Amino acid sequence: xxxxxxxLLKTWSSRFGLRVVWALKLKGIQxxxxxxxxxxxxxxxxxxxxxxxxxxxxxxxxxxxxxxxVILEYIDETWKQNPILPEDPxxxxxxxxxxxxxxxxxxxxxxxxxxxxxxEREEAIAAAVENLKFVEEExxxxxxxxxxxxxxxxxxxxxxAYLICVFDEVTGFKIVDERYPLLLAWMQEFSQLPIAKDNCxxxxxxxxxxxxxxxxxxxxx
Amino acid sequence: MSEEVVLLDFWPSPFGMRVRIALAEKxxxxxxxxxxLRNKSDLLxxxxxxxxxxxxLIHRGKPVCESLIQVQYIDEVWHxxxxxxxxxxxxRANARxxxxxxxxxxxxxxxxIWTTKGEEQAAAKKEFIESLKLxxxxxxxxxxxxxxxxxxxxxxxxxxxSWFYAYEKCGNFTIEEECPKLIAWAKRCxxxxxxxxxxxxxxxxxxxVLQLKKAFGIE
Numbered sequence: 001x002x003x004x005x006x007x008l009l010k011t012w013s014s015r016f017g018l019r020v021v022w023a024l025k026l027k028g029i030q031x032x033x034x035x036x037x038x039x040x041x042x043x044x045x046x047x048x049x050x051x052x053x054x055x056x057x058x059x060x061x062x063x064x065x066x067x068x069x070v071i072l073e074y075i076d077e078t079w080k081q082n083p084i085l086p087e088d089p090x091x092x093x094x095x096x097x098x099x100x101x102x103x104x105x106x107x108x109x110x111x112x113x114x115x116x117x118x119x120e121r122e123e124a125i126a127a128a129v130e131n132l133k134f135v136e137e138e139x140x141x142x143x144x145x146x147x148x149x150x151x152x153x154x155x156x157x158x159x160x161a162y163l164i165c166v167f168d169e170v171t172g173f174k175i176v177d178e179r180y181p182l183l184l185a186w187m188q189e190f191s192q193l194p195i196a197k198d199n200c201x202x203x204x205x206x207x208x209x210x211x212x213x214x215x216x217x218x219x220x221x
Numbered sequence: 222m223s224e225e226v227v228l229l230d231f232w233p234s235p236f237g238m239r240v241r242i243a244l245a246e247k248x249x250x251x252x253x254x255x256x257x258l259r260n261k262s263d264l265l266x267x268x269x270x271x272x273x274x275x276x277x278l279i280h281r282g283k284p285v286c287e288s289l290i291q292v293q294y295i296d297e298v299w300h301x302x303x304x305x306x307x308x309x310x311x312x313r314a315n316a317r318x319x320x321x322x323x324x325x326x327x328x329x330x331x332x333x334i335w336t337t338k339g340e341e342q343a344a345a346k347k348e349f350i351e352s353l354k355l356x357x358x359x360x361x362x363x364x365x366x367x368x369x370x371x372x373x374x375x376x377x378x379x380x381x382x383s384w385f386y387a388y389e390k391c392g393n394f395t396i397e398e399e400c401p402k403l404i405a406w407a408k409r410c411x412x413x414x415x416x417x418x419x420x421x422x423x424x425x426x427x428x429x430v431l432q433l434k435k436a437f438g439i440e
Contacts, residue, residue: 021268051322051355070317077310093285094328100287134271205386 006031007059009045013201013209017056017066022155023072023197027079036208037137053088069099084151098138098145098153106131106158113175114210115217125175132180139182143189148216154190161190162200170210226251227279229265231258232243233429235328235380236288237276238419242376243292249301259426260309289320291377305373312365319359319366320377324353327381335391335430346392353400371413379416382407388425 008024008031010017024031036045036055048057048064048209057064058071065071085092109131111123118149135157138145145153160176164187168174176183190196228244228251230237244251256265256275268277268284277284278291296305307313330352333345356378360366366374376439385396385407397404410416434440 001435060311065314067318069316071322073317074310074314077313082242088295090280090285093290093294095288096290096293097285098229100290107330122382 003063004030005059007034008032009034009036009042009048009057009059010055011036011147013019013206016053018199018201019053019068019155019158020056020058020071020075021156022082023075023193023201025199026082026084026150027075028081029075031072036143051185062097069096069152069156072099072155076152082149084146086146086151095152098135099156101131102133102153102156106135106157110164110175113173113213117218122198128175132176132183136180136183144186150190150193157186158190158196161187161196162203163206166203166206166210169207170214224424225279225281227254229254229256229262229268229275229279231275232421233383233426234275235384238380238383238421239288239376240278240291240295240440241377241419242371242415243295243305246303246371246376247295248302249299283334289324289377292373292434296373298438303370305367305371305376307367307372316366316373319356319374322352322355323374323377323381327378331381331384331388335434336437338346338440339433342392346394349388350396350399353396353403357400357402360402364409365406371410371416375410379407379410380420383420383423383426384430385426388420390427391430391434416438 005023006029008017008020010033012035019031034042034044036042038055041053045055045057046053049055049066052066054066056068057066057069058074059065060074065074072084085095095149104126109124113121114126117123142148145157155203161204164176176187178184182196191200226244226249227242230241230253232255241253254264256262260274260275265275265277266273268279269275269286271309272286276288276291277286278294279285279326280294280298294304306316327349330345330349332347334342337345361393363369365371366378380403387397410429411420
């Protein structure tokens with residue numbers, strides 16, 4: 001059998017890169033991790049992702065794939081063990097809908113609450129509250145977004161499990177609070193999964209990074 | 222079991238057009254329901270409570286939302302006719318990447334062209350042309366993005382062609398001058414009945430844009 005060559009270009013803290021790491025670990029795929037310095041992008045990254053010049057990029061036998069959700073579906077279709085998408089088209093559509101909801105609605109609203117000030121921040125918080133309500137509703141009667149096992153949507157939402165507590169600590173403001181008991185329970189379950197437990201960026205290092213970013217964005221007056 | 226397919230849509234929506242093309246390519250009979258977006262139907266609000274947007278595809282009573290997700294759903298359910306997405310995983314990933322690129326770039330930047338002026342509009346026009354040129358690069362010498370037949374990326378991008386005239390009039394520029402290959406591609410696609418019957422007339426879209434500009438007080 002020909003040797004499979006799998007490389008993953010990412011950064012140590014990239015939440016989009018991390019979901020690819022989890023998928024690769026879930027399926028037991030060996031890969032080489034290449035951590036990029038985004039202030040000094042490698043020639044390899046620019047060659048493999050000329051359109052966006054961003055991480056993550058998966059390179060399989062020399063062929064690059066960019067955009068994390070595209071990468072996740074590629075991984076699922078190439079390596080069939082521990083599937084992250086169901087067979088049924090309607091269920092597949094549901095997983096894709098929620099992964100997209102995280103990327104286009106939930107994550108940007110929480111990120112806005114972290115980065116913005118004044119009226120913009122209030123609006124971001126209001127949007128986040130609304131988005132979190134929808135997510136909470138979706139978890140009714142389920143252990144994971146994928147049901148009994150994690151799927152594409154869980155991998156997309158996975159950043160919440162390790163990054164929300166960092167934002168809480170840095171801002172002193174709890175955005176995922178007791179109004180969302182199902183989501184809090186899901187975050188616990190997800191963080192206890194072997195793929196998450198063994199493959200999350202160190203909490204202290206994240207606090208330092210986001211503390212520095214927060215101070216830069218909100219200079220003390 | 223009834224194969225009943227209903228599409229909640231709005232005639233100028235490029236996202237709705239994607240679904241129309243996909244359904245037409247597959248020869249699927251469906252009920253088209255035009256929504257008044259200032260007075261959304263109970264059905265729309267029930268079937269898409271989160272985004273409250275069109276298009277909504279309802280199949281056997283169950284909703285599917287988000288146009289590219291709908292196109293993939295249609296391709297998977299009616300998989301035996303006119304496949305839109307390649308079967309090879311790498312080619313599938315490539316198709317998904319470029320359809321996502323259309324989503325990220327074309328709609329938002331196109332909107333900026335008709336809603337802004339001056340420097341902001343000039344920047345939008347520049348980025349729009351650059352994005353179209355990248356798509357031309359991806360098309361290469363193929364008749365369609367899907368190769369010999371219409372594919373996922375063709376379906377994702379084609380609807381915006383019906384908005385090109387509006388962008389050109391509002392932005393005072395000619396897209397064909399900069400991207401002749403892409404215009405040739407669009408005209409080639411329009412020769413297909415599935416595309417021709419799914420896209421509104423460009424002048425009609427321009428008329429709609431002028432109405433919107435008036436309503437929003439945009440010069």
